[in-house]
Amino acid sequence: MSFRQARWDEPPVWELDPRGGSEPAPSIPGVPDRWRRKAGLRWPELSELEVLRHYTRLSQMNFGIETTTYPLGSCTMKYNPRIGEVLARRRTAAELHPEQPIETVQGALEVIWRLERLLAKVTGLSEVSLQPAAGAHGEYAALLMIRAYFRDRGELDRRTEVLLPDTAHGTNPASAAMAGFTTRELPSKDGCVDLDELRAALSERTACFMLTNPNTAGLFESDILEIAKSVHGAGGMLYYDGANLNAILGVTNPGRMGFDVAHLNLHKTFATPHGGGGPGAGVLAANETLAPYLPVPRVQKVGRNFRWDYDRPSSIGKIRGGPGSFGLDLRAYAFALVHGEEGLKHVARRAVLNSNYVAARLGKRLERPFRPLVKHEFVLSGARLKERGVRTLDLAKRPAPA
Ligand SMILES: *Cc1c(COP(=O)(O)O)cnc(C)c1O
Numbered sequence: 001m002s003f004r005q006a007r008w009d010e011p012p013v014w015e016l017d018p019r020g021g022s023e024p025a026p027s028i029p030g031v032p033d034r035w036r037r038k039a040g041l042r043w044p045e046l047s048e049l050e051v052l053r054h055y056t057r058l059s060q061m062n063f064g065i066e067t068t069t070y071p072l073g074s075c076t077m078k079y080n081p082r083i084g085e086v087l088a089r090r091r092t093a094a095e096l097h098p099e100q101p102i103e104t105v106q107g108a109l110e111v112i113w114r115l116e117r118l119l120a121k122v123t124g125l126s127e128v129s130l131q132p133a134a135g136a137h138g139e140y141a142a143l144l145m146i147r148a149y150f151r152d153r154g155e156l157d158r159r160t161e162v163l164l165p166d167t168a169h170g171t172n173p174a175s176a177a178m179a180g181f182t183t184r185e186l187p188s189k190d191g192c193v194d195l196d197e198l199r200a201a202l203s204e205r206t207a208c209f210m211l212t213n214p215n216t217a218g219l220f221e222s223d224i225l226e227i228a229k230s231v232h233g234a235g236g237m238l239y240y241d242g243a244n245l246n247a248i249l250g251v252t253n254p255g256r257m258g259f260d261v262a263h264l265n266l267h268k269t270f271a272t273p274h275g276g277g278g279p280g281a282g283v284l285a286a287n288e289t290l291a292p293y294l295p296v297p298r299v300q301k302v303g304r305n306f307r308w309d310y311d312r313p314s315s316i317g318k319i320r321g322g323p324g325s326f327g328l329d330l331r332a333y334a335f336a337l338v339h340g341e342e343g344l345k346h347v348a349r350r351a352v353l354n355s356n357y358v359a360a361r362l363g364k365r366l367e368r369p370f371r372p373l374v375k376h377e378f379v380l381s382g383a384r385l386k387e388r389g390v391r392t393l394d395l396a397k398r399p400a401p402a
Helices: 048-060 082-089 106-123 135-152 171-178 195-201 224-233 326-362 392-396
Strands: 021-023 041-043 127-129 161-165 182-186 206-211 237-242 261-264 284-286 298-302 305-309
Touching (some): 106 127, 106 261, 106 284, 106 305, 106 326, 135 171, 135 206, 135 261, 182 195, 206 224
Parallel strands (some): 161 182, 206 237, 237 261
Antiparallel strands (some): 021 041
16 A cells, blocks of 8 residues: 555645735724734635635645654654543533633542652652643753752852753753753763763763663663762752653653653653644653752642642742643543553553564664664664765655655
8 A cells, every 4th residue: 555645735825815805903902002003904815615625635734643654753653542632622621721710620630630640650750740831841840940959059050061962852952051051962872871971071060961761862771870870979960851751661760760850741652642733741750859849830639629739939930821731631641541550561562662673674774873672762874875865854754655
């Protein structure tokens, strides 16, 4: 069977009606003159059927798991069961308002509370917040927590540096810089952390070392306990980028590896489709030392009821408007309950088996720069293609044949 991606020659909606209609600019009281529109609004004037066809055609051009494997790398190759979509779209979930009276959202708060506990177990850390809107947002919040921790210890003036391996995801150094740290990239050895390089770089300036394990080359950092000992020995914190946790779910966890704080991406490992441009959920998990710094509000159980707790004196404060991406929380909770503890371990075993299978097949045609046994993802080299004038990008993002 050969797959053909739908391809419509569909112009933007504005161009479907080049003349456009003209609406007078709305007059909203209190808006300063300099911000007011001078001309009217130009809306395209189209029939209902024209609009329907336009958006249906666009939707048919989507890359999605309904039609094919889509070219977004390891971040997306997780299972997104449709039952999650059904749950998240029910009115009782989709039409909740973040400012709704607390007694009318007890069920939703209970889901958040239960999911936080479940993810604490998954990460091996003590407390979890579902607030961050994406992985990068979780990283940023965690780095603010680390800043606050060092401020409380009177060490913020000197602990200004975040160390990262050169395999780190691009958001890691970006988040560190946004949180006010300087960053230093460490060269890897055979795709993994080079302990000697790390030890040489650690100092009293080190605030934190950011790592993902298995790393972005799909390799498990087997020196992880040594890494943790070295970072803590220098007085630094160890940050776990858990965006793609599916290789180790239920098998091991960041807490056991010695990490102090972690973020997980529910829109990668836990059942929400990724790449649709929608909201994410960059769950934050922290050990006992850093948990007091988690953002507010925290969901709290009092007797049989749930409430928002803002009374956290060490907290970094609010990091967004609402309490989190509830639709994603619901999908993740359903996913975890359906699988159960044994099932989540099975997810990990399958993820590792599958990626090794694909790696072995593709490895027949393309070079593999690192050791052959991998976890959830692997790296191929485009060197052989280059000899024939084909770039790696040509293969990685090749449009499906027309
Ligand atoms: C996707 C990803 C991130 C960033 O997550 P976003 O939700 O896209 O902000 C960070 N680290 C790794 C390893 C990732 O795969």
